Structure formats: C-alpha cells, structure tokens
Amino acid sequence: MSAAPSLAPSGAASPRRTGGRKRVLPGFNLTLGYTLFYLGLIVLVPLSALVLRSFSLTGEQFIAAVSSPRVLASYRLTFGASAIAATVNLFFGLLLAWVLVRYEFPGKKIVDALVDLPFALPTAVAGISLTALLAGNGWVGQYLEPMGIKLAFTPAGIVIALIFIGLPFVVRTVQPVLEDTEKELEEAATCLGATRFQTFTKVILPSIAPALLTGFAMAFARAIGEYGSVIFIAGNMPMISEITPLIIIGKLEQYDYAGATAVAVVMLVISFILLLVINGLQAWQRRRTGMSQ
Amino acid sequence: MSGAPQRLVPARRPVTTESPWVRRTLIGISLVFLFLFLLLPLAAVFTEALRKGLDAYLDALKEPDAWAAIRLTLITAAIAVPLNLVFGVSAAWCIAKFEFKGKSFLTTLIDLPFSVSPVVAGLMYVLVFGSNGWFGQWLSDHDIKIIFAVPGIVLATVFVTFPFIARELIPLMQAQGTDEEQAAIVLGASGWQTFWYVTLPNIKWGLVYGVILCNARAMGEFGAVSVVSGHIRGQTNTVPLHVEILYNEYQSVAAFAAASLLALLALVTLVIKTVVEWRSEREHAAADLPPEKPPAVPLPGAGA
Numbered sequence: 001m002s003a004a005p006s007l008a009p010s011g012a013a014s015p016r017r018t019g020g021r022k023r024v025l026p027g028f029n030l031t032l033g034y035t036l037f038y039l040g041l042i043v044l045v046p047l048s049a050l051v052l053r054s055f056s057l058t059g060e061q062f063i064a065a066v067s068s069p070r071v072l073a074s075y076r077l078t079f080g081a082s083a084i085a086a087t088v089n090l091f092f093g094l095l096l097a098w099v100l101v102r103y104e105f106p107g108k109k110i111v112d113a114l115v116d117l118p119f120a121l122p123t124a125v126a127g128i129s130l131t132a133l134l135a136g137n138g139w140v141g142q143y144l145e146p147m148g149i150k151l152a153f154t155p156a157g158i159v160i161a162l163i164f165i166g167l168p169f170v171v172r173t174v175q176p177v178l179e180d181t182e183k184e185l186e187e188a189a190t191c192l193g194a195t196r197f198q199t200f201t202k203v204i205l206p207s208i209a210p211a212l213l214t215g216f217a218m219a220f221a222r223a224i225g226e227y228g229s230v231i232f233i234a235g236n237m238p239m240i241s242e243i244t245p246l247i248i249i250g251k252l253e254q255y256d257y258a259g260a261t262a263v264a265v266v267m268l269v270i271s272f273i274l275l276l277v278i279n280g281l282q283a284w285q286r287r288r289t290g291m292s293q
Numbered sequence: 294m295s296g297a298p299q300r301l302v303p304a305r306r307p308v309t310t311e312s313p314w315v316r317r318t319l320i321g322i323s324l325v326f327l328f329l330f331l332l333l334p335l336a337a338v339f340t341e342a343l344r345k346g347l348d349a350y351l352d353a354l355k356e357p358d359a360w361a362a363i364r365l366t367l368i369t370a371a372i373a374v375p376l377n378l379v380f381g382v383s384a385a386w387c388i389a390k391f392e393f394k395g396k397s398f399l400t401t402l403i404d405l406p407f408s409v410s411p412v413v414a415g416l417m418y419v420l421v422f423g424s425n426g427w428f429g430q431w432l433s434d435h436d437i438k439i440i441f442a443v444p445g446i447v448l449a450t451v452f453v454t455f456p457f458i459a460r461e462l463i464p465l466m467q468a469q470g471t472d473e474e475q476a477a478i479v480l481g482a483s484g485w486q487t488f489w490y491v492t493l494p495n496i497k498w499g500l501v502y503g504v505i506l507c508n509a510r511a512m513g514e515f516g517a518v519s520v521v522s523g524h525i526r527g528q529t530n531t532v533p534l535h536v537e538i539l540y541n542e543y544q545s546v547a548a549f550a551a552a553s554l555l556a557l558l559a560l561v562t563l564v565i566k567t568v569v570e571w572r573s574e575r576e577h578a579a580a581d582l583p584p585e586k587p588p589a590v591p592l593p594g595a596g597a
Contacts, residue, residue, distance in 0.1 A: 124536050264412075
C-alpha cells in the first residue's frame with residue numbers, strides 16, 4: 001500500500017515527470033479534447049441544468065422551499081447522524097488501521113480485504129440486511145428489544161447504516177500514512193522518557209492527524225448523500241426519521257420539481273464545500289509527509 | 294556465562310510496540326467490531342435468502358421479473374464500464390503525461406461525481422431529459438424516451454461511476470513518468486504502438502482494479518437509478534431496485550435471494566481486488582520497482 005498516489009492525485013509532482021514542454025508524446029489534443037467533451041456531457045451539462053433550474057425560483061420561494069420545518073428537521077437528522085457515524089468511524093477506523101499496520105495475527109489478510117466490503121456491497125443490500133438484523137425478530141434485535149433498545153426504524157438505525165457505509169474511509173486513508181511513519185521518532189520519544197501512551201498522543205497522532213481528518217471528512221460527506229442503505233432502516237417518518245435525499249425524492253414524486261431542485265442545490269453546495277475541505281486536508285497531509293522525509 | 298544476561302534482554306519488548314495484553318485487547322476489539330458490522334450483515338443476507346430452503350431460493354431467482362432485472366443490470370454495466378474505461382484512459386493520458394494550465398482544476402472536476410449525492414445526480418438527469426426538462430419537448434416530439442427508460446438508467450450509472458477508472462490510473466501513470474514512452478517514440482514507435490506495448494503493460498493491474506470497482510458500483514447503484522428508472526417491472530428494474538420492490542412487498546425470501554446475487558458480486562469483487570494487489574506487489578518486488586499496486590483509494594463522496 002503506497003501512500004502518496006491515492007492521496008495526491010494531482011499535486012504529487014513526480015520528479016521524473018519531464019513530458020510536456022516539448023511534448024514528445026503524441027495524443028495530447030485528442031485525449032484532452034475527449035476528456036473535456038465527455039466531462040461536459042456527463043457531468044457539467046446536467047450540473048448546470050440543476051443550478052439554472054433553481055434560478056427559476058424567486059429568492060423567497062427558494063428560501064421557503066429549503067427551510068420548511070420538515071426540510072429543516074431532515075437537515076438536523078442527516079447532519080447529526082452523519083457526524084455521529086463519522087466520529088465512530090474515526091475511532092474504530094484508527095483502531096483498525098493501527099491493528100492492521102502494527103500487529104500480526106492469524107487471518108490478517110482476510111480482515112484487510114474485508115474492510116472494503118462496504119465499498120463493494122450494494123447499499124440496498126446493506127440496508128435490508130442491517131434491517132433484518134436489528135428488527136425485533138432479527139439476530140441482534142431480539143436481544144436488544146427486551147432491554148428496551150430499538151434500533152431499526154429509528155434515527156439510531158440510520159447511524160448504524162452510516163457507520164457501515166463509512167467504515168473503510170478512515171481505515172484506508174490512515175493505513176498508508178501509518179505505514180510510512182518513522183519508527184525512529186518513536187524510539188527517540190521513548191529514549192527521552194515518554195511513556196508509550198505519550199508517544200502515541202504526542203508523536204504518532206500529530207503525524208497522522210491530517211489523514212485521520214481526511215478520512216473523517218470523506219466518511220461524513222459520503223454519509224450525507226447516502227440513500228440506499230438508510231431508507232430501509234430509517235422508518236422514514238416525516239420530522240423524525242426522514243433524511244434529506246428522501247425529501248428530494250418525495251418532492252419529485254409530487255411533481256414539485258422546483259422544490260426538489262432547491263433542496264438539491266443546498267446539498268450540492270454542502271458537498272462542494274466538503275470536497276474543498278477534503279482537498280485542503282490532503283494538501284496538508286502531503287506537506288506533512290513531505291517535510292518529514 | 295553469557296546465558297544469564299541474554300535471557301534478560303529478549304524479555305524486553307521493542308520500544309515501538311505495546312505490551313501483549315494491550316495488543317490482544319486492541320486486536321480483539323477490532324475483530325468484534327468487524328464481526329458485528331461486516332460479517333453479520335453479510336451472513337444475514339444468505340441466511341435470510343435460504344430461510345425457506347434451497348428450492349424457494351431458486352424459484353425466486355427463476356422468476357421472469359428477476360431475470361429481466363439481472364439482464365438489465367448486466368446491460369447497464371456492459372455499457373457504462375467501457376465508456377468510463379475509455380474516458381479514464383484518455384483522462385489519465387493527458388493529465389499524467391502532459392503539463393497544462395488548469396490541470397488540478399480538471400482533476401477536481403473529474404472527482405466531482407463522488408461528492409454529489411446519487412439522488413441529486415438522478416435529479417439532474419430528470420431536469421435535462423425529463424418531460425419538462427431542457428430536451429423534454431424535443432425528445433417527446435421525436436418519440437425518444439430517456440427518463441423512466443433504459444437510457445436514463447445507463448446515464449445515471451455512467452455518472453456515479455464516472456471517476457473510478459480515471460482516479461485509479463492518474464496517480465499510477467504520474468508515478469511512472471514518461472521516460473519509457475519517450476524512449477519508444479524516439480525509437481520510432483507510433484503513438485498507438487507506444488500505448489499498446491509500453492503504457493498498457495505498465496498500468497494493466499491498475500486498469501483491472503479500476504474496472505472491477507467501477508463494475509461493482511455500476512451493478513449495485515441504487516439511489517441515482519431509482520430516481521430515473523420509474524420502477525416499471527420487467528422493464529426498468531435493475532437488481533437493486535428489484536430487491537427494494539420485493540422487500541417492500543414483504544417477499545423477504547425473494548428479496549434476499551436477489552440481494553444474495555449482489556452480495557456474491559461484492560465477494561467476487563473483493564477476491565479479484567485482493568489477487569490484483571498481491572500480483573502487482575509481487576511483480577514489482579521481482580522487478581525491484583515501486584509497487585504499481587493502486588492503493589485502496591478511499592473514494593470520497595456520496596453513496597448509492
């Protein structure tokens with residue numbers, strides 16, 4: 001697992017990269033032209049349709065559409081549940097990455113491969129399966145229900161689904177960085193009298209902090225847009241367990257295209273902000289690793 | 294004589310690890326967490342599917358609607374994956390092998406579909422091609438159906454899987470540089486020859502890796518496809534949508550039977566991915582090169 005490439009798609013200027021100025025290699029115009037054409041067709045035209053459509057609303061209509069009590073309740077639920085799930089993933093993701101990088105145990109390779117399951121398993125499957133587990137007669141639900149804990153068809157169930165969906169992000173961003181950390185620093189800290197816990201919090205944690213935050217932000221961003229796994233487990237009660245993407249679907253089913261577009265634009269703006277935050281965090285990580293090498 | 298002190302030294306653990314009981318506790322907690330959150334849901338899919346026996350399971354899969362859903366899912370992936378493959382290679386070539394203004398902006402744009410919620414993605418296509426969208430009037434005049442028909446499903450799938458292959462290839466080709474291609478060109482190879490005989494063998498594992506991840510997402514996409522499909526049984530239902538309909542009709546065994554196909558697809562994807570990682574690492578260890586192995590790229594952004 002090499003660290004840099006995945007985290008540094010654009011800025012990882014390899015010292016060997018020499019092409020360009022003279023353009024010895026052919027195909028620049030063809031590939032750039034096709035890339036821009038396809039990008040425009042598939043991404044930019046539909047995206048601008050969404051933005052332009054929202055301009056058909058007046059300012060007041062737009063604000064009314066995106067701030068009705070039911071929509072506001074859905075923001076609270078979506079962001080709250082996503083934040084809790086991403087925080088849980090932050091801790092368990094760090095733990096898993098740590099265990100996978102630092103320790104040896106039987107079945108480690110299988111565990112490592114299995115971490116990606118939430119990326120590979122279609123979300124609808126995850127949704128119905130988690131619901132079946134947590135429902136009153138499910139494997140897990142039958143033990144929790146007598147204790148008065150209800151997870152399926154409540155906001156708590158949404159958090160569980162979002163933990164599942166976001167699980168690999170923190171592990172996969174922290175793992176390569178942890179692999180590259182220098183043991184010498186830890187040895188130096190121990191020689192200077194630090195306990196193992198101090199070494200972890202004062203030496204290791206700062207060096208992986210940007211990667212941890214990147215993973216957190218990715219899990220959070222993914223959770224906000226998530227639809228497939230959540231709708232099965234949520235119960236989808238207006239004001240209580242209705243997520244924002246479901247509000248969009250509901251408005252579409254009532255042919256309220258303008259209202260659906262307005263809420264979608266709000267979600268789009270939030271995802272763009274998160275995308276910028278993630279890019280910033282990745283640049284920070286690159287500077288970190290660049291400095292220590 | 295030298296025995297006594299040596300027995301003391303090995304007892305000390307290296308300073309860069311934890312005491313055995315801390316280690317075991319941490320490994321234990323991680324395994325319990327993985328068991329509860331990953332293995333249990335996976336096992337539940339197959340158990341629920343086989344709850345009423347193998348015959349009921351097979352009957353659910355033999356249903357004509359199930360077959361139609363499987364066929365549509367395969368067709369969708371068979372169109373979406375090659376389209377994004379050609380795009381991915383083309384984008385990686387111009388971004389990794391050349392310098393030009395606005396390159397990092399272009400890379401960000403390519404990542405964009407990951408950060409758009411699939412529901413919003415579906416809505417975008419409805420606004421372009423739907424009955425009261427930009428091209429809605431023109432399309433209905435010419436009797437072309439895109440939304441609530443197969444083309445819309447393919448388009449939505451292309452959108453959500455858009456960055457997978459490009460994102461895999463760009464860092465890989467950047468790390469490899471352009472020396473080998475330049476040598477080929479100087480020696481008289483044509484552009485296509487250079488690509489086929491020099492670049493392609495270098496990126497083959499990254500390519501396979503990107504394609505299987507792209508394929509898994511294409512076959513499993515739910516949110517975006519759900520918005521544009523219209524849910525017409527036997528016509529515009531993909532397997533994930535078929536699962537939803539059956540589940541909402543309380544046909545639990547049939548829903549989980551269809552879901553088990555998708556779970557199998559996920560397992561096959563993980564196996565191929567792991568094998569690709571191992572082979573790529575081994576080849577590059579043998580050639581003493583930095584591993585070409587595309588790291589498990591955490592794909593930012595929104596879910597299905």
